[in-house]
Amino acid sequence: DEDVADAPFYKPPEDSPEMMYLLERREELGGGVPRRAVSDETLEMPPAELFDEFKKGTEGREVSTTMAFVRILSKLMRANIGKRVVPIIPDEARTFGMEGLFSQFGIYSHIGQLYEPVDAGSLMYYKEATNGQILEEGITEAGSMSSFIAAGTAYATHGFHMVPFFVYYSMFGFQRIGDLVWAAADMRCRGFLVGGTAGRTTLNGEGLQHQDGHSHLLAYPVPNLRSYDPGFAFELAVIIRDGLERMYARNENVFYYLTVENENYAMPPMPEGSEEGILKGLYRFQEGDKSKSRPRVQLLASGPIINQALRAQELLSEEFGVAADVWSLTSFRQLHDDGVETERWNMLHPGEKPRRTYVSECLDETEGPIVIASDYVKALPNSLSRWFPRAPVCLGTDGFGRSESREALRDFFEIDFRYIAWGALQELAKEKKIKKGDLEKAVKKLQIDPDKPNPARS
Numbered sequence: 001d002e003d004v005a006d007a008p009f010y011k012p013p014e015d016s017p018e019m020m021y022l023l024e025r026r027e028e029l030g031g032g033v034p035r036r037a038v039s040d041e042t043l044e045m046p047p048a049e050l051f052d053e054f055k056k057g058t059e060g061r062e063v064s065t066t067m068a069f070v071r072i073l074s075k076l077m078r079a080n081i082g083k084r085v086v087p088i089i090p091d092e093a094r095t096f097g098m099e100g101l102f103s104q105f106g107i108y109s110h111i112g113q114l115y116e117p118v119d120a121g122s123l124m125y126y127k128e129a130t131n132g133q134i135l136e137e138g139i140t141e142a143g144s145m146s147s148f149i150a151a152g153t154a155y156a157t158h159g160f161h162m163v164p165f166f167v168y169y170s171m172f173g174f175q176r177i178g179d180l181v182w183a184a185a186d187m188r189c190r191g192f193l194v195g196g197t198a199g200r201t202t203l204n205g206e207g208l209q210h211q212d213g214h215s216h217l218l219a220y221p222v223p224n225l226r227s228y229d230p231g232f233a234f235e236l237a238v239i240i241r242d243g244l245e246r247m248y249a250r251n252e253n254v255f256y257y258l259t260v261e262n263e264n265y266a267m268p269p270m271p272e273g274s275e276e277g278i279l280k281g282l283y284r285f286q287e288g289d290k291s292k293s294r295p296r297v298q299l300l301a302s303g304p305i306i307n308q309a310l311r312a313q314e315l316l317s318e319e320f321g322v323a324a325d326v327w328s329l330t331s332f333r334q335l336h337d338d339g340v341e342t343e344r345w346n347m348l349h350p351g352e353k354p355r356r357t358y359v360s361e362c363l364d365e366t367e368g369p370i371v372i373a374s375d376y377v378k379a380l381p382n383s384l385s386r387w388f389p390r391a392p393v394c395l396g397t398d399g400f401g402r403s404e405s406r407e408a409l410r411d412f413f414e415i416d417f418r419y420i421a422w423g424a425l426q427e428l429a430k431e432k433k434i435k436k437g438d439l440e441k442a443v444k445k446l447q448i449d450p451d452k453p454n455p456a457r458s
Helices: 017-028 048-055 065-078 100-105 141-152 174-186 215-219 233-249 275-280 303-320 332-348 358-363 406-413 417-430 436-445
Strands: 085-089 163-169 192-196 225-228 255-259 282-286 296-301 323-329 370-373 393-395
Touching: 048 065, 048 233, 065 085, 065 100, 065 163, 065 233, 085 141, 141 163, 141 174, 163 233, 174 215, 215 225, 215 255, 215 332, 225 233, 225 332, 233 255, 233 275, 275 282, 275 332, 282 303, 282 358, 296 303, 296 417, 303 323, 303 370, 303 417, 303 436, 332 358, 370 417, 393 417, 417 436
Parallel strands: 085 163, 163 192, 192 255, 225 255, 296 323, 296 370, 370 393
Antiparallel strands: 282 323
């Protein structure tokens, strides 16, 4: 009793029941030294046919890339890997069109559903269940990201692959929980981060809290993150299939960031031979008039702004006699990483034939000015400009913007089809491919206001 006040350290004898129990338990838990025991399990990939419908286009029916993503997700949850898929939503699943999954797969609750939801009489009612598959965490991106990390590292902690899809407002990802994203990278987490309502002009009416124009820039420093901004349903399908293959068939320590939007438009069929370019970050989606007599330009765009480039292509051809090739830029990050890696290899191998960047392979043989437009800040295209054969005109969404219509926002940020065409015409005038008088007529036809406020400072 006198010794108790000092709380002395006591170690039972080695052969005591207490020590024998502790040692046995420690052995069952993997030994006395912590180690990362990674399972070599691989998942059988879903059949390629699962993605075929997205390669055919929507035949004129207008959908958003968010709707296409939810369709892909629901098909994966019914496929052979379905039980491994973990959809995670911090809030507002209905905003992303995911309510159709509620009744089919249920929302996980360890106590089940103890109340009657207000939409109990509807077809897609809010269904909680002890065996629910969807994690709806409430308004907590940090909590949802923690679930993503737990599922994405299950291959190492439990020897069992899980396939998490964390869907959230894109503005609330890297900006709010960037430290947890870095922790996920450090832990070699696998899975898909899906930034919904991405881009600075995609969601009008809800103020600056949703106008994300910089998440892809914030994603740059994360070493093992592959980031994509697809504009079409087939691009999204190709990227997700590639991610499943890399992370769960080849066991690569990478994870993915995909941005999806809520703007509806007809999805085209997948151009033949475009898969490699989609994954590398750039491919020619639509070639312009092949006439040699016309001036030519190259229009590059990512996400939904690809549609503005296509409108600019049509405008340039019909109104100004300029042929334009339209390129889909699916990933600034992949192009940037390729450029940096190519430069490094050339620096370390001075005696060998220099390698070409993928951007150079795509554009060195093309003609005319290059214009790059996206729903993101200009720092993204500017980060690639050193590898372009000609200095590009970079259009982006620097500044706060205003909560207005998409058309008004894109005019404000100077990224709509008129400004894309104007950027191309200006460069053609510098090269003396069109007359200065034609440029003066163009500014009036396109209704460009030279004295409008700078969006980056307004």
